[in-house]
Amino acid sequence: MLLEFEKPIADLESKLQEMKDLAKGKSIDLTSDIQSLEEKIQALKKETFQNLTRWQRVQLSRHADRPYSLDYIYEMTNDFIELHGDRTVKDDKAMVGGLGDIDGRTVMFIGQQKGRNTKQRQERNFGMANPEGYRKALRLMKMAEKFNKPIITLIDTPGAFPGLEAEERGQGEAIARNLKEMFMLKVPVICIIIGEGASGGALGIAIGDKVYMLENTWYSVISPESCSSILWRSWDYKEQAAEALKLTASDMQKNGLIDGIIEEPLGGAHKDMKSMAKTIKATIIQALKELDKLAPEDRINQRIDKFCSMGVVVE
Amino acid sequence: MAWFKRTDKGIKTSTQEKKDTPDGLWFKTPQGNIIHTRELKNNAFVCPDDDYHVKIGSKEYFELLFDDNQFEELDANVKSGDPLNFYDTKSYKSRIADTIKKTELNDAVRTAVGKMNKIDLVVACMDFNFIGGSMGSVVGEKIARAIDHSLKYNIPFLMISKSGGARMMEAGFSLMQMAKTSAKLALLDKAGIPYISLLTDPTTGGVTASYAMLGDFNIAEPGSLIGFAGPRVIRETIGKDLPKGFQSAEFVLEHGFLDFIIDRRQLKNRLTTLLNLLKN
Numbered sequence: 001m002l003l004e005f006e007k008p009i010a011d012l013e014s015k016l017q018e019m020k021d022l023a024k025g026k027s028i029d030l031t032s033d034i035q036s037l038e039e040k041i042q043a044l045k046k047e048t049f050q051n052l053t054r055w056q057r058v059q060l061s062r063h064a065d066r067p068y069s070l071d072y073i074y075e076m077t078n079d080f081i082e083l084h085g086d087r088t089v090k091d092d093k094a095m096v097g098g099l100g101d102i103d104g105r106t107v108m109f110i111g112q113q114k115g116r117n118t119k120q121r122q123e124r125n126f127g128m129a130n131p132e133g134y135r136k137a138l139r140l141m142k143m144a145e146k147f148n149k150p151i152i153t154l155i156d157t158p159g160a161f162p163g164l165e166a167e168e169r170g171q172g173e174a175i176a177r178n179l180k181e182m183f184m185l186k187v188p189v190i191c192i193i194i195g196e197g198a199s200g201g202a203l204g205i206a207i208g209d210k211v212y213m214l215e216n217t218w219y220s221v222i223s224p225e226s227c228s229s230i231l232w233r234s235w236d237y238k239e240q241a242a243e244a245l246k247l248t249a250s251d252m253q254k255n256g257l258i259d260g261i262i263e264e265p266l267g268g269a270h271k272d273m274k275s276m277a278k279t280i281k282a283t284i285i286q287a288l289k290e291l292d293k294l295a296p297e298d299r300i301n302q303r304i305d306k307f308c309s310m311g312v313v314v315e
Numbered sequence: 316m317a318w319f320k321r322t323d324k325g326i327k328t329s330t331q332e333k334k335d336t337p338d339g340l341w342f343k344t345p346q347g348n349i350i351h352t353r354e355l356k357n358n359a360f361v362c363p364d365d366d367y368h369v370k371i372g373s374k375e376y377f378e379l380l381f382d383d384n385q386f387e388e389l390d391a392n393v394k395s396g397d398p399l400n401f402y403d404t405k406s407y408k409s410r411i412a413d414t415i416k417k418t419e420l421n422d423a424v425r426t427a428v429g430k431m432n433k434i435d436l437v438v439a440c441m442d443f444n445f446i447g448g449s450m451g452s453v454v455g456e457k458i459a460r461a462i463d464h465s466l467k468y469n470i471p472f473l474m475i476s477k478s479g480g481a482r483m484m485e486a487g488f489s490l491m492q493m494a495k496t497s498a499k500l501a502l503l504d505k506a507g508i509p510y511i512s513l514l515t516d517p518t519t520g521g522v523t524a525s526y527a528m529l530g531d532f533n534i535a536e537p538g539s540l541i542g543f544a545g546p547r548v549i550r551e552t553i554g555k556d557l558p559k560g561f562q563s564a565e566f567v568l569e570h571g572f573l574d575f576i577i578d579r580r581q582l583k584n585r586l587t588t589l590l591n592l593l594k595n
Binding site: 166204245 | 481570
């Protein structure tokens with residue numbers, strides 16, 4: 001599956017492959033042609049990915065090949081034990097979590113999980129958690145606090161699920177409770193937007209001492225499509241809406257709403273999942289090193305102060 | 316046999332000289348009952364015939380709750396910035412300016428401190444007239460400061476929610492107001508100061524998913540629409556009509572997310588009883 005702006009690059013790459021195959025079979029020397037084509041591809045990639053529009057980044061964040069929470073978790077850990085259930089209703093498969101080690105240190109991972117194929121997508125509910133998903137996340141966070149393990153959350157959701165049962169079981173209350181409880185967690189909390197960060201559904205596991213966004217992700221109060229449908233009364237203005245919402249990692253950093261951006265491999269995280277996981281892991285280790293220096297009360301106070309300073313008003 | 320006889324045929328008064336009934340003199344409830352607005356006001360804006368709770372704003376709630384309508388308004392002059400230079404079919408700046416002019420309000424929440432039956436109380440009350448009661452930086456900031464006031468003087472906090480959710484025109488900033496208000500409420504919780512959340516018609520979206528659902532006591536006016544996702548979105552998601560009464564206050568109570576439903580005419584006295592029970 002290729003996005004529109006990936007196609008010219010993919011075309012050149014397949015030409016390059018053809019050329020390489022040709023050179024292998026026969027005695028013609030194509031070294032210089034191959035080299036110039038490789039340079040051309042590299043230049044095109046740079047040009048394309050350094051000038052992405054906001055909407056193109058939204059598309060990348062939803063790329064069919066993009067790595068999901070469990071991909072990163074298994075890549076970053078030697079041991080990982082997934083833990084299930086909220087102990088009240090059921091196990092929400094759109095929200096995963098468990099204990100794992102990162103560079104020899106045990107942490108609690110929590111994240112939304114999307115599916116790769118139709119069957120998985122249904123099972124994972126497209127990464128849209130129900131209230132029991134948020135309550136499962138909270139249960140695991142409290143467990144992490146009990147055993148003094150840092151919490152790493154990976155955010156990738158098109159939103160909390162807007163369904164009948166979700167309302168009956170208190171979707172709003174579940175998210176609200178998480179926001180309040182996460183502020184008081186005594187252990188370090190690191191949150192990373194790895195794909196889509198849609199509104200309250202994302203924020204419900206994104207109150208942290210450090211909040212990072214991968215380079216090609218979005219995080220805002222509403223998706224560009226829904227924003228278009230409400231403000232422009234049509235689904236056709238998603239690109240304008242994406243521009244207006246200023247929802248990319250660099251926008252969010254500029255506005256002081258996140259703590260940092262994690263650079264992706266050229267072409268996006270899906271082009272090299274292993275190297276992406278490595279970068280994320282290094283970021284987590286570095287952040288933990290900083291956060292370990294603080295006493296739990298100081299971490300909590302800083303966490304509260306950081307979020308309380310967000311907002312622009314005039315008096 | 317008529318008592319009076321019309322001497323001239325037809326209506327003689329020219330259109331210009333006709334007297335209009337002033338607008339807003341009568342109110343018709345959804346059930347079709349008609350009531351004089353003066354009578355409505357004397358009845359806490361509840362229709363006596365069918366108990367319909369008319370949507371009201373901060374001005375009316377303050378008058379209903381504070382003794383002799385005496386209160387000190389907090390942060391009255393805080394207004395919206397336009398951090399994103401947001402433009403949809405209209406610029407956010409002009410939307411704000413027009414709304415301020417139209418509603419004579421500075422944003423979608425007003426906060427005040429005063430006495431309710433001689434008990435000190437901080438009240439934050441939302442105004443739905445102001446861009447659908449949407450929560451942007453001003454709403455978050457004013458609620459945060461009102462909670463700070465509660466914390467500083469050890470006064471119970473009452474939040475009256477009435478909102479469609481977060482304000483899109485402040486995008487990421489609006490989203491973080493959910494976090495900000497929840498952080499302050501965590502501090503209020505830790506300090507052991509009572510927080511009563513009154514949900515009124517309608518309370519949805521990011522407001523439901525933050526401060527509105529975080530009360531020590533979550534209470535609601537009868538018949539209010541309360542939910543996370545709006546009914547239209549849910550209908551589109553599940554592709555079915557919603558059951559009758561879905562997302563009503565009564566439905567939310569039945570599912571365990573409210574402590575009780577309160578008739579507005581009893582609001583002040585019930586809140587007083589509740590706070591006295593906590594104190595004594």
